[in-house]
Amino acid sequence: MQKVTLAQPLLEWYDLHGRDLPWRRKPTPYTTLVSEIMLQQTRVEAVLPLYERFIERFPTIQDLAAASQDEVLTYWQGLGYYSRARRLHETAQIIVNDHNGLVPDDKTTLRTLPGIGEYTCGAILSMAFDQTELAIDGNLLRIGARLFLVSDPINRMQAKRKIQANFEGLLPQKRPGDFNQALMDLASRICLPRNPRCTECPLAQHCQALLGGEVAGLPKREAAKPPVKVQVELFLVESQGALLLRKRESGGFLQGMWELPWYDSESHVASTKLKVSDKHDWLSTHLAQDPLKVAKMDYVFSHRHWLMTIFHYHTDEPFQVPMEKDILYQWQPLNSLAQLALPTVFKKALRILL
Ligand code: SF4
Known part of the structure; x- marks a missing residue:
């Protein structure tokens, strides 16, 4: 699979069908940091009504760092997983105090900040700094399992490594952030968990599961332990x-x-x-x-x-x-x-x- 053959149709599709989301309109490293932490384990639809209210109250990283934790948690209401809000607040304070108010643009420093795991780090570096980094989450794992015909359970590390290596080989030098966002949009609109809309998929010609008639059985997942x-x-x-x-x-x-x-x-x-x-x-x-x-x-x-x-x-x-x-x-x-x-x-x- 050639890099250009997959990235090109994907980006062309994204230019026509990508979602118009408030954090994509005038992105800054700070707004990307906020939106990506809000989007962790949370659907876009749940983030939409709260993101703009949050940015309106905390328009800069300095505003967020200076706020009380109670106020940050109040503006997080409705999003759940409140530990993310506490970590975002702490990260804002570290960035203001130790990094001159600038979101770090290197992987090593970013990963030391609270709340920034591998996925969020890749998203910030690719979307805010145009670096060729992959942001791989459960949605991308689903597409990857189908696209590259990976039959190991996607909640196992082995499958994740395979899918990640395949996607990394396809990341374009230009527009890596859009490449990641295009895959996210593809996951939410086309390569759905059930009944994917393969006839509308820009990657259909490259999809090994589709070509092999195995879409219905993928991805595989090992049953999670009950709470x-x-x-x-x-x-x-x-x-x-x-x-x-x-x-x-x-x-x-x-x-x-x-x-x-x-x-x-x-x-x-x-x-x-x-x-x-x-x-x-x-x-x-x-x-x-x-x-x-x-x-x-x-x-x-x-x-x-x-x-x-x-x-x-x-x-x-x-x-x-x-x-x-x-x-x-x-x-x-x-x-x-x-x-x-x-x-x-x-x-x-x-x-x-x-
Ligand atoms: S062809 Fe179907 S299964 Fe393959 S990536 Fe596209 S939507 Fe997903």
Whole structure:
């Protein structure tokens, strides 16, 4: 397969059919950084309504670096995977403090920044700096498995290496960023996961799966492990129109997010009426009465499946919460909850009980 034979029809197709996306109109290294981190594990349709609002509020990397983490998380609401927002914020601060506010244009430095993995690095270098780098994600793996007839499961490293090597051999010196974006558009419009539209595909003449009649069986994928089930007890504690929330500043799941107090009831000692651990006895002391309501709810994250028991308590007076290392507790007025970046699982729990 000659470089020119594949890149040329692909780029010609892209010039005619490429998607008009806001981050493609006047791209800068900063806007490419923001859009590519937003697009990680997220569909373009979900990013579209939030990208412009984010860039309007943080038009430069300096604006983003100077903002509080809470505000960045608030502008990330609706995108999920909040750890990306925290890493983007941290990356912006590193770029402003250590790189004179300029997004690095070399692979080694870029890869040291939080949130920038192999794919995002390739996307930034090719799209913002015109470097011949590949940005390979699950969509490109799907096209590659078909185009190059790779029958190993695409979630295995062996398949990824084969597909990457094939695509790298085809990357054009001119317009490498458009080459990557054209493949992304092809994946979203033509080479679909199910029922690919091969009759409209600009690469049909080069597609080994199509030529060999094997499109329907590709890509292959090894079954993913189901999320681990965790028994969780969640406490909705209300007092004088305020709700007890907490934020864990470092380490662990949901780091830096406001959350309702919750405990993994299997790994904590179930020694009190409330089944909170010894460590959290202060909570049981303040909530000695029966709960107003108890509800059950399931919530599935990417790797965890929470089987929740939700306890709704009311106390006459907001009680003082003891200091815990790296954990901040706060009484938050109910009418200001919408301004906080509260993960969806807690919003759903609130909807059930309030
Ligand atoms: S010909 Fe069909 S299977 Fe092959 S790359 Fe195009 S859309 Fe995908």
